[in-house]
Amino acid sequence: MQFQPLRFGALSVALWALLSVPVAPARAAGDAVVIGDIDDFTGVYADVQGQGGVEAIHMAIDDFGGTVLGRKIEVLFADHQNKPDIGASKFREWVDQNGLNMLIGGSNTGVSIAMAKVAAAKKVIFIPIGAGGSSLTGADCTPYSIHYGYDTTALANGTASDIVKNGGKTWYFITADYAFGSQLQDSATRVVTANGGKVLGSVRVPLGTTDFSSFLLQAQASGAQVLGLANAGTDFSNSLKAAEEFGITKTMKPAALLAFLSDIHSLTLQTAHGLYLTTGWYWDLNPETRAFAKRFFAKINKEPTETQAAYYSSTLQYLKAVKAVGSTDADKVMAELKRAKINDMYAKDASIRADGLMVHAMYVMQVKTPAESKYPWDYYQVIKVMSGEDAYGKEPDPSCPFLKK
Amino acid sequence: MTTVFGVPLPAILGQLTLGLVNGSFYALLSLGLAVIFGLLRIVNFAHGAFYMLGAFAAYIGLQAFGMNYWLALLLAPLAVALLGAVIERLFLRRLYRLDPIYGLLLTFGVALIAEGIMRNRFGASGKSYPVPHLLQGVFDLGFMVLPIYRAWVVAASLTVCAATWFLIERTRLGATLRAATQNARLVQAFGINVPLLLTATYGAGVGLAALAGVLAAPVVQVSPLMGSSLVIVVFAVVVIGGMGSIIGAILTGVLLGLIEGLTKVVYPEASNIVVFVIMALVLIWRPAGLFGRE
Numbered sequence: 088m089q090f091q092p093l094r095f096g097a098l099s100v101a102l103w104a105l106l107s108v109p110v111a112p113a114r115a116a117g118d119a120v121v122i123g124d125i126d127d128f129t130g131v132y133a134d135v136q137g138q139g140g141v142e143a144i145h146m147a148i149d150d151f152g153g154t155v156l157g158r159k160i161e162v163l164f165a166d167h168q169n170k171p172d173i174g175a176s177k178f179r180e181w182v183d184q185n186g187l188n189m190l191i192g193g194s195n196t197g198v199s200i201a202m203a204k205v206a207a208a209k210k211v212i213f214i215p216i217g218a219g220g221s222s223l224t225g226a227d228c229t230p231y232s233i234h235y236g237y238d239t240t241a242l243a244n245g246t247a248s249d250i251v252k253n254g255g256k257t258w259y260f261i262t263a264d265y266a267f268g269s270q271l272q273d274s275a276t277r278v279v280t281a282n283g284g285k286v287l288g289s290v291r292v293p294l295g296t297t298d299f300s301s302f303l304l305q306a307q308a309s310g311a312q313v314l315g316l317a318n319a320g321t322d323f324s325n326s327l328k329a330a331e332e333f334g335i336t337k338t339m340k341p342a343a344l345l346a347f348l349s350d351i352h353s354l355t356l357q358t359a360h361g362l363y364l365t366t367g368w369y370w371d372l373n374p375e376t377r378a379f380a381k382r383f384f385a386k387i388n389k390e391p392t393e394t395q396a397a398y399y400s401s402t403l404q405y406l407k408a409v410k411a412v413g414s415t416d417a418d419k420v421m422a423e424l425k426r427a428k429i430n431d432m433y434a435k436d437a438s439i440r441a442d443g444l445m446v447h448a449m450y451v452m453q454v455k456t457p458a459e460s461k462y463p464w465d466y467y468q469v470i471k472v473m474s475g476e477d478a479y480g481k482e483p484d485p486s487c488p489f490l491k492k
Numbered sequence: 493m494t495t496v497f498g499v500p501l502p503a504i505l506g507q508l509t510l511g512l513v514n515g516s517f518y519a520l521l522s523l524g525l526a527v528i529f530g531l532l533r534i535v536n537f538a539h540g541a542f543y544m545l546g547a548f549a550a551y552i553g554l555q556a557f558g559m560n561y562w563l564a565l566l567l568a569p570l571a572v573a574l575l576g577a578v579i580e581r582l583f584l585r586r587l588y589r590l591d592p593i594y595g596l597l598l599t600f601g602v603a604l605i606a607e608g609i610m611r612n613r614f615g616a617s618g619k620s621y622p623v624p625h626l627l628q629g630v631f632d633l634g635f636m637v638l639p640i641y642r643a644w645v646v647a648a649s650l651t652v653c654a655a656t657w658f659l660i661e662r663t664r665l666g667a668t669l670r671a672a673t674q675n676a677r678l679v680q681a682f683g684i685n686v687p688l689l690l691t692a693t694y695g696a697g698v699g700l701a702a703l704a705g706v707l708a709a710p711v712v713q714v715s716p717l718m719g720s721s722l723v724i725v726v727f728a729v730v731v732i733g734g735m736g737s738i739i740g741a742i743l744t745g746v747l748l749g750l751i752e753g754l755t756k757v758v759y760p761e762a763s764n765i766v767v768f769v770i771m772a773l774v775l776i777w778r779p780a781g782l783f784g785r786e
Contacts, residue, residue, distance in 0.1 A: 129611065129616070130616065130717070131616065131617075131717065132616070133611065133615070133616035133617075134615045134616045134617040137616070264761055290760045291760060291761050292760060292763075293761070293763065293764040295717075295721050296721075296763075296764065297712045297713075297718060297721055297722070298510075298514055298711075298712070300510045300513075300642075301506075301507050301510050301511075301753060301756035301757070301760075301763075302756065302760065304503070304506045304507065304510070304636060305503070305756075305757065305760075308500070308502075308503055320616075320617065321616070321617055321618060321713055321715055321717070324617060324618070324713050325712055325713055328620070328711075328712070328713065329711070332623070332639050332641070332642075332711065333630075333637055333639060334630055334637050334639075349615070349617050350617055352617075353615070353617040353618050353619060353620065353713060353715075354620055354713075355620045357620075357622075358620060389615075
């Protein structure tokens with residue numbers, strides 16, 4: 088699926104043509120605060136944030152009042168097509184030509200790692216959301232990165248530890264073959280072994296594979312109790328669907344290391360019920376989340392995913408910080424963001440750690456059966472609420488380079 | 493336990509069976525491509541999109557009209573074939589005398605438009621289509637559990653492949669078709685409506701893709717991207733088999749499915765490139781493909 092030079096070539100030409108329209112070239116930096124969003128708008132992760140992410144940014148701007156420091160707030164967005172070079176070069180272009188002040192990077196750890204390097208070089212605040220790789224605040228951290236939403240450590244601490252403690256001792260992983268998948272598998276492996284479990288094997292599957300049956304047979308042959316799905320998006324739905332079809336879910340318990348509301352919606356409860364997953368947010372948690380979801384639904388006709396909510400929250404917190412320090416200077420705003428507590432509809436009493444990791448409560452959920460689901464999008468029930476420290480760990484990641492100085 | 497290259501025999505048998513399932517998908521898809529290329533000389537880049545539209549037609553039929561699977565198997569390919577015929581009449585027809593690159597660009601554009609529309613309407617993560625009641629359940633083969641539906645896919649696609657081959661290579665209609673592509677003017681002189689024949693051929697090729705889409709709908713997520721991930725592999729299959737060779741497309745499709753299945757056990761990371769490695773080797777050794785005429 089990745090072998091499509093022509094397709095991507097044409098797509099990027101079309102997109103560049105489209106996206107360069109609303110942006111006036113050579114704008115004098117300083118007359119607007121510019122927020123960018125570079126995300127997967129067309130590929131396997133497009134439903135996780137995509138257009139809904141852009142909408143969430145706009146909602147945050149509206150709630151903030153539409154301007155900050157008396158300046159207009161402008162939003163740019165572009166498709167990285169899951170290609171690191173496209174993401175990084177678009178980021179650079181916006182900084183150089185459009186006076187970009189803050190970038191939200193959606194999905195795909197590989198692309199986010201590339202964009203973090205640009206953030207460090209250009210000294211522009213970069214907030215990856217939906218990219219799971221915990222290296223974004225570890226080996227790949229920068230003084231300008233804030234990892235918002237969740238990371239592979241938190242996902243593993245949620246789903247994996249709960250399943251091991253409930254008797255799922257032996258694991259086999261089906262892993263997306265790129266940075267995110269391997270980091271997720273590593274994190275989960277650490278949690279499984281730390282809790283007395285054992286990993287019997289794993290198979291690395293190319294991103295965008297549609298037929299998982301072969302890999303599932305290998306998983307079944309291992310005799311493991313738990314089928315760890317270290318993948319996401321359509322990779323996740325297709326692997327779970329095939330596991331159901333081949334009767335593998337009868338002998339193995341599937342564990343979704345990363346599943347979104349949009350995945351469960353497209354799989355339907357018939358296939359997904361009983362699944363454990365970890366999420367940073369759910370639309371139906373409390374009146375505040377439901378109020379946000381209602382407004383979001385009115386615009387997009389879907390309930391928001393956890394990362395779309397994180398888009399909203401991070402934009403709001405950024406604008407608050409800009410207002411508090413009275414400047415868009417990246418160093419001052421970063422200092423304020425790391426100092427202030429976060430309290431909004433997304434997270435309560437959350438904070439941003441020195442390494443840039445946003446630490447907040449995480450929820451272990453179980454997907455409801457069709458009978459348990461009472462109304463549309465009533466999909467999860469809360470199994471456990473993990474405190475931020477339990478989910479992400481107490482101390483900043485020691486492998487983060489700028490903390491070593 | 494008996495092992496082959498250090499892999500247990502039951503695992504090999506299991507993977508070969510799955511390879512056969514995937515291979516029959518490849519065969520059905522590459523068959524349509526080969527028919528279109530062989531008879532119209534159009535490199536149909538929209539093939540994956542028509543496959544996707546076939547699956548969506550079945551899904552929409554079910555959601556909107558409660559149309560069951562068996563009816564969808566008949567109606568969805570017909571609807572998509574009709575769309576294909578319209579595209580041929582309006583656009584492709586004008587390109588027959590031009591360089592093949594124009595046909596490729598046009599169909600590529602059609603594919604992007606179709607994918608974009610469906611993504612806008614249904615989202616990227618796709619929809620679920622249920623397995624029909626009659627075909628639910630599994631066969632226990634001893635070395636693996638084979639869902640009845642997958643066995644049905646193999647049987648259905650191989651039957652359709654054989655029928656198509658027979659139609660083109662062994663019947664009078666097929667002979668007329670082949671003659672029309674060799675020398676359209678002469679065939680027309682015999683009173684045969686060649687333009688209509690070509691429209692019908694494109695429609696039929698596209699209908700085969702849509703049929704594969706309906707067959708695939710219960711197995712994979714019905715998503716706008718389901719075709720783009722397959723079409724490149726299918727093109728490789730057609731190139732390996734020999735552009736335009738019907739029998740080449742069918743046999744190579746099945747064969748590559750099997751090889752890919754084995755790769756998934758031996759070295760999974762290479763499973764999505766093995767087809768292209770084989771394509772490169774075949775092109776070096778036999779530039780016209782395994783079954784192509786020089």
